[in-house]
Amino acid sequence: MRNGANRCRPGSKLTPCPEAFPLIQPRFGLGCARLLYILKIQSGAAKKRMPKTALRSTHAKPRAKVKGSQLVYDALRYAIIALAIEPGSVLEEIALCRQYKVSRTPVREALIRLSSEGLVELEPNRGARVATLQFIDVVDHYEAMEIFQPITCHFAAVRSSPADIKAIKAQLQKFCRAVESHDYQAIIRFNYDLHSAIAGASHNRCIARGYRQMLADKLRIAQHGLPSASRNRGAALAERFAGTVRISRRLVDAIAAGDARESERIARELNGYVRAQVVAHFAVDVAHRIALPRPHRRVEAPGAAAGEVVRLRSVTA
Numbered sequence: 001m002r003n004g005a006n007r008c009r010p011g012s013k014l015t016p017c018p019e020a021f022p023l024i025q026p027r028f029g030l031g032c033a034r035l036l037y038i039l040k041i042q043s044g045a046a047k048k049r050m051p052k053t054a055l056r057s058t059h060a061k062p063r064a065k066v067k068g069s070q071l072v073y074d075a076l077r078y079a080i081i082a083l084a085i086e087p088g089s090v091l092e093e094i095a096l097c098r099q100y101k102v103s104r105t106p107v108r109e110a111l112i113r114l115s116s117e118g119l120v121e122l123e124p125n126r127g128a129r130v131a132t133l134q135f136i137d138v139v140d141h142y143e144a145m146e147i148f149q150p151i152t153c154h155f156a157a158v159r160s161s162p163a164d165i166k167a168i169k170a171q172l173q174k175f176c177r178a179v180e181s182h183d184y185q186a187i188i189r190f191n192y193d194l195h196s197a198i199a200g201a202s203h204n205r206c207i208a209r210g211y212r213q214m215l216a217d218k219l220r221i222a223q224h225g226l227p228s229a230s231r232n233r234g235a236a237l238a239e240r241f242a243g244t245v246r247i248s249r250r251l252v253d254a255i256a257a258g259d260a261r262e263s264e265r266i267a268r269e270l271n272g273y274v275r276a277q278v279v280a281h282f283a284v285d286v287a288h289r290i291a292l293p294r295p296h297r298r299v300e301a302p303g304a305a306a307g308e309v310v311r312l313r314s315v316t317a
Contacts, residue, residue, distance in 0.1 A: 067106065068100070069102075069105075069110050070110075071102070071106075072106050072109075073109075073110035073113050076096075076111075076114060076120075077114060077216070080120075080220075081216050081219050083223050086130065088132050089129060089130045090129050091111065091120065091127065091129060091130065092127065093111075093128075111128045115128070117216065118213060118217070119216055133217070133220060137217070138221055142271065142275045145275075146268065146271055149267040150263075150264040150268050150271075152199055152207055152208075153251065153254075153266070153267040154260045154267075155201075155203065155207060156198045156201035157254060157257075157259055157260040158258070159201065160255060160258075161201075165255070167200075168198055168252055168255065168256070169256070171196075171197045172249065172252050174190040174194075175187070175193075175245070175248070176249075179241050179242065187238065188219055191219060191241070191244070195212075196215065198255065201255070218274070222241075222274065222278065223237065240277060244270065244273065247269055247273060248270065251263065251270060254266055
């Protein structure tokens with residue numbers, strides 16, 4: 001047990017230590033913070049003590065089929081995140097209805113959800129289009145991630161249950177296998193799913209919702225400058241994510257150990273690593289786009305004295 005963090009997990013009978021909740025203690029005071037955590041623990045313990053028959057009765061209804069709007073939403077979200085649909089592309093409702101074999105209502109519901117997450121822009125009388133990413137968006141994103149990612153990982157280390165840890169480790173294994181096999185689509189999908197599982201382990205709906213929304217932008221930015229050929233694209237993305245895999249392994253180990261401080265530190269390290277990569281690729285891209293003046297060439301003029309040279313204004317051929 002490290003830093004007393006495990007004492008705050010749902011179902012624990014121990015009183016949480018003050019070090020485990022530094023994020024709400026300054027705002028609400030030690031007494032109120034302790035009360036909030038005890039209520040969280042009590043609710044988790046009560047759920048565990050509930051008889052199995054009662055649990056079955058609450059879930060007696062058969063699982064409902066996935067709605068058409070959910071299917072369209074999931075498919076479009078991953079396509080946008082993986083840049084299978086380029087930023088700025090128009091999303092025509094009729095074409096989407098044909099593609100996913102649904103009516104217009106599920107398509108419109110999916111587009112509204114994607115718009116609320118910042119992935120789609122809805123324009124009056126002009127339909128929907130995939131949201132673009134500007135340079136200022138990149139700057140804002142990494143500033144926000146510097147705060148959001150450590151907080152999310154802190155709460156995941158403090159509050160995660162054994163089931164949460166199992167889900168996180170399962171997604172980590174899928175992500176690592178995707179990188180090893182250079183599977184472009186799987187790298188994007190399972191990196192998102194890994195951090196989505198970490199967000200869920202925080203057991204804070206506001207944090208989880210905001211973090212998942214930022215993950216979409218993070219993955220879109222991370223694919224900047226990759227080659228267009230599918231085989232080269234997968235290999236290039238795998239190379240870019242190789243360092244991410246190493247850091248992610250240590251992050252998951254810290255969360256599983258309940259070490260909130262180490263989880264925060266590694267989360268900052270991961271964000272800094274990804275940001276440095278993106279900045280480097282943006283710098284190379286900008287350098288290629290800028291037309292620099294060609295250097296002058298020194299040549300000897302015919303009939304000139306030895307050592308006398310004539311400067312040409314520029315090299316034209």
